[in-house]
Amino acid sequence: MPTKPLPSPHLLTYKGVSALRASHPRVRQLKRQQQGHAAHGNKVWRSSFVLMDYLSTWGVPSGAQVLDIGCGWGLTGIYLAKCHGAIVTGLDIDASVEPFLRLQAELNNCNIAFQAREFESLKRKELAQYHTLMGTDICFWDEMTAPLFNLIKRAQSAGTQQILIADPGRQPFWDLADLCVEKLGADVISRTIDKPWKSQKYILKVSAN
Numbered sequence: 001m002p003t004k005p006l007p008s009p010h011l012l013t014y015k016g017v018s019a020l021r022a023s024h025p026r027v028r029q030l031k032r033q034q035q036g037h038a039a040h041g042n043k044v045w046r047s048s049f050v051l052m053d054y055l056s057t058w059g060v061p062s063g064a065q066v067l068d069i070g071c072g073w074g075l076t077g078i079y080l081a082k083c084h085g086a087i088v089t090g091l092d093i094d095a096s097v098e099p100f101l102r103l104q105a106e107l108n109n110c111n112i113a114f115q116a117r118e119f120e121s122l123k124r125k126e127l128a129q130y131h132t133l134m135g136t137d138i139c140f141w142d143e144m145t146a147p148l149f150n151l152i153k154r155a156q157s158a159g160t161q162q163i164l165i166a167d168p169g170r171q172p173f174w175d176l177a178d179l180c181v182e183k184l185g186a187d188v189i190s191r192t193i194d195k196p197w198k199s200q201k202y203i204l205k206v207s208a209n
């Protein structure tokens with residue numbers, strides 16, 4: 001009788017996707033090759049698991065174009081591509097996250113486009129092609145609130161159907177949420193998961209006008 005493959009201690013499985021743990025030999029190898037690896041894209045952050053949980057209830061239509069800003073290793077986009085048939089682009093200011101995103105996408109048999117650039121540079125015309133704009137754990141410094149608000153405003157006016165920003169609840173996120181609730185009719189959703197860890201996060205949701 002064929003035996004089931006043993007779960008890898010270097011991978012975590014959630015909602016049908018495999019997430020890389022820092023202990024994975026290829027992660028360790030990539031980290032060794034990248035001296036001076038920058039800006040926080042150095043693991044899968046917990047807000048992305050909470051956003052995946054939300055999206056498992058409120059998914060996106062198959063074939064929807066999705067942009068994941070500050071994607072890091074890109075797990076939420078991989079989940080949408082693999083489990084909802086979305087066409088996903090990950091964007092990150094830090095080009096060194098790309099091999100981690102590619103490795104994680106390869107493990108999940110899916111293809112994610114990647115752009116190494118700042119989310120500030122996204123123009124209204126480009127944003128118009130996306131059904132969903134999302135980001136997890138990307139509003140962690142005070143200086144990020146204003147550019148993220150301007151980006152969200154451009155995306156809403158371009159016709160993006162939904163903008164979803166998940167966060168542990170840091171002050172710059174609440175400042176962003178206050179602006180979006182007041183000026184763009186946004187909602188903030190609190191969501192808790194029990195697995196892989198018990199974790200409560202917040203999701204800012206801005207819908208099309």
Ligand SMILES: C[S@@+](CC[C@H](N)C(=O)[O-])C[C@H]1O[C@@H](n2cnc3c(N)ncnc32)[C@H](O)[C@@H]1O
Binds near residue numbers: 042117
């Ligand atoms: C805390 S990590 C979160 C990564 C990923 N979203 C996750 O949840 O696992 C923040 C990411 O935002 C990226 N980032 C920071 N500022 C950015 C900017 N202005 N434009 C694009 N990406 C940015 C960082 O390089 C990093 O990968």
